[in-house]
Amino acid sequence: MPHTLTTPRLTLRPWRASDCVPFHHLNADPRVMEHFPSTLTPQESDALIARINHHFAHHGYGPYAAELKETGAFIGYIGLYTPTFEAHFTPAIEIAWRLAADHWGRGLATEGARAVLHHAFHTLNLASLVSFTVPANQRSSRVMEKLGMICRRRTLLDGIDSVIYGIDRGEFEQRGWTFAGR
Ligand SMILES: CC(C)(COP(=O)(O)OP(=O)(O)OC[C@H]1O[C@@H](n2cnc3c(N)ncnc32)[C@H](O)[C@@H]1OP(=O)(O)O)[C@@H](O)C(=O)NCCC(=O)NCCS
Helix, strand or coil, X not given: CCCCEECCCEEEECCCHHHHHHHHHHHCCCCCCCCCCCCCCHHHHHHHHHHHHHHHHXXXXXXXXXXXXXXXXXXXXXXXXXXXXXXXXXXXXXXXXXXXXXXXXXXHHHHHHHHHHHHHHHCCCCCEEEEEECCCCHHHHHHHHHCCCEEEEEEEECCEEEEEEEEEHHHHHHHCCCCCCC
């Protein structure tokens, strides 16, 4: 059973069947999918959940379902994923996030991702993590920077112009965060 992580405002937990419909809405929103090739159909959204659950079963970690403690609402995912394409930095583990647009701009992605970094380095004993996005996705690269991730390179990933950020355990420790969650 994968871990559940908590932060002051979020529970990061395994996925439930009740997450499917709000995840359909989230993936059908052009604001959320602005920097991806297209929005997702409900079938594509369900297939993504199946891949996420498979990832958890195979690795013991993955992109956690993010739930707002205050309301119990499912608002997206924050967690770890193993990229399947080849690049100069693979094999690697990615930290990734996707939240419903109504919840942006309140520091939730950064808060949840900080708990994931802590879990990755202190419980899973991973050595380093990467994150990447297109240069235009400044919301996402801003989250990477707030986490203390360092922009290592700008390059083509799977043919797409991308910025690659990274952080290793030592760089994470240097941030010296006193982490309120567990
Ligand atoms: C990326 C995402 C997870 C960020 O979630 P969030 O909870 O709003 O993130 P945070 O509030 O922790 O931080 C967002 C930062 O981006 C900044 N920001 C917001 N809009 C911005 C813009 N247009 N340009 C530059 N920075 C922007 C915010 O000001 C904030 O930085 P600050 O704290 O220094 O002010 C969310 O926008 C999302 O789900 N996007 C769609 C999916 C996606 O692109 N996922 C990433 C794929 S790589």
